[in-house]
Amino acid sequence: MPHHIKLLIIFASSLLLLGNTAFAENNRSRLLEKARYNAIAKVPGKLISSTQKQKLLGKALFFDENLSEPAGQSCASCHHPDFAFTDPKQNIPVSAGVHPDRFVSRNSPTVMYARFTPPLHFDEDEGLWLGGVFLDGRAATLEEQAKLPFLGAVEMANPDAATVVNKVRNAAYAPLFKALYGQDIFDTSDAAFDNIAKAIAAFERTRQFSPFSSKYDAYLAGRATLSQQEQLGLEIFEAENKGNCAACHPSQPGENGQPPLFTDFSYDNLGIAKNSDNPFLSQDSAFNPDGEDFVDIGLGATVQDAAENGKFRVPTLRNVALTAPYTHNGLFTTLKEVVEFYNTRDSDTRWGQPEVPKTMNHDELGDLQLSEVEIDALVAFLETLTDGYARKIMR
Ligand code: HEC
Numbered sequence: 189m190p191h192h193i194k195l196l197i198i199f200a201s202s203l204l205l206l207g208n209t210a211f212a213e214n215n216r217s218r219l220l221e222k223a224r225y226n227a228i229a230k231v232p233g234k235l236i237s238s239t240q241k242q243k244l245l246g247k248a249l250f251f252d253e254n255l256s257e258p259a260g261q262s263c264a265s266c267h268h269p270d271f272a273f274t275d276p277k278q279n280i281p282v283s284a285g286v287h288p289d290r291f292v293s294r295n296s297p298t299v300m301y302a303r304f305t306p307p308l309h310f311d312e313d314e315g316l317w318l319g320g321v322f323l324d325g326r327a328a329t330l331e332e333q334a335k336l337p338f339l340g341a342v343e344m345a346n347p348d349a350a351t352v353v354n355k356v357r358n359a360a361y362a363p364l365f366k367a368l369y370g371q372d373i374f375d376t377s378d379a380a381f382d383n384i385a386k387a388i389a390a391f392e393r394t395r396q397f398s399p400f401s402s403k404y405d406a407y408l409a410g411r412a413t414l415s416q417q418e419q420l421g422l423e424i425f426e427a428e429n430k431g432n433c434a435a436c437h438p439s440q441p442g443e444n445g446q447p448p449l450f451t452d453f454s455y456d457n458l459g460i461a462k463n464s465d466n467p468f469l470s471q472d473s474a475f476n477p478d479g480e481d482f483v484d485i486g487l488g489a490t491v492q493d494a495a496e497n498g499k500f501r502v503p504t505l506r507n508v509a510l511t512a513p514y515t516h517n518g519l520f521t522t523l524k525e526v527v528e529f530y531n532t533r534d535s536d537t538r539w540g541q542p543e544v545p546k547t548m549n550h551d552e553l554g555d556l557q558l559s560e561v562e563i564d565a566l567v568a569f570l571e572t573l574t575d576g577y578a579r580k581i582m583r
């Protein structure tokens with residue numbers, strides 16, 4: 189058998205087996221796993237480019253539950269692929285850390301389509317802040333973001349970068365890491381930690397995170413028709429005198445035909461109440477010194493400007509049917525509830541007092557006068573934004 193065919197077979201079977209053994213528990217399969225990563229590491233760049241190797245490494249890192257302290261939590265624990273890379277534990281408003289009695293203050297957002305988020309910047313023409321990774325924009329890039337959960341006390345709780353790097357040094361995929369970044373890469377913790385973040389970000393930029401394969405994408409491409417109800421929902425979503433949702437969650441392709449992302453990356457304060465069910469509020473004061481008085485000021489903290497307090501980045505609505513609960517503090521449990529809030533915020537006392545009243549948006553939402561039929565239609569439309577409808581990718 190010619191040499192390159194043999195290599196191809198090794199490569200293909202490695203890929204097939206990789207998925208199944210990534211969480212291997214016993215030593216034997218761990219050794220096998222290591223051998224497979226070794227094999228991939230050695231395949232010449234012509235057959236599998238370093239970019240592809242970096243993505244494979246990023247995937248291994250993203251799913252590695254050994255990278256927390258103690259072991260047990262990976263990125264995927266709070267960003268699971270079956271839930272559009274949000275937290276599968278949908279019955280609590282925010283995420284628990286590897287220490288189950290510690291909580292993050294916010295609801296885990298989708299990592300899907302995050303690669304399109306520009307770094308935080310002030311747009312002089314529009315006079316507002318745009319972009320930034322995290323719901324308050326405090327990280328510029330996916331690379332910068334990826335380092336933080338490893339070291340967060342309420343997340344993966346490693347004491348420092350060196351601890352994370354050491355775990356990667358002993359991981360089955362270490363040969364791949366060395367093949368990419370140099371045999372002595374593990375001797376310099378900072379450089380190794382940078383490369384961990386780069387590989388994770390490369391994985392987050394793969395098609396798996398932005399397939400554009402929803403029913404709505406198929407509809408835009410002329411390959412599917414919306415039901416009557418979904419069509420009505422789309423019309424309400426876009427009509428300025430109805431839902432006006434597209435004012436912040438754009439739904440039409442861009443000038444160059446790029447598919448809509450359902451966010452304009454701006455920030456807004458919808459006037460959401462404090463979530464008294466948020467376990468962040470009642471946890472040990474070491475992790476929330478303000479206790480029940482904690483107020484999440486969002487963008488205001490990032491840009492140090494009280495005029496931006498209570499504002500959060502407009503999230504994409506792609507895959508939103510899979511990502512309950514909703515909004516930064518997980519206050520809403522269903523899509524219908526979110527739409528009802530937009531509809532009657534100003535006329536129904538059940539929504540409670542806004543947490544940050546001063547900067548709340550009074551122009552575009554709060555009293556939409558939508559009927560029950562229209563609310564259900566909006567929800568039906570939102571459900572067309574779930575990826576995987578079309579097997580063929582539309583772009
Ligand atoms: C304990 C649960 C938890 C873990 C573990 C976790 N995350 Fe997150 N992630 C969150 C929460 C909550 C947020 C929102 C935080 C905020 O906005 O302040 C978030 C935000 C993000 C974002 C920004 C999304 C956006 O819309 O801007 C990305 C990207 C991300 N996480 C990737 C990762 C990666 C990579 C890892 C592993 C290194 C990881 N997360 C580990 C809970 C978690």
Ligand code: HEC
Binds near residue numbers: 433503516566
């Ligand atoms: C003025 C801008 C604006 C308008 C108009 C708007 N939204 Fe939003 N939307 C936001 C912001 C900002 C958030 C995040 C709020 C937060 O987390 O505090 C959000 C959150 C959401 C969420 C929760 C998503 C998640 O992942 O948690 C849904 C669903 C949603 N909007 C649907 C709609 C619908 C439907 C309409 C029209 C009826 C609409 N939005 C109109 C800005 C807007």
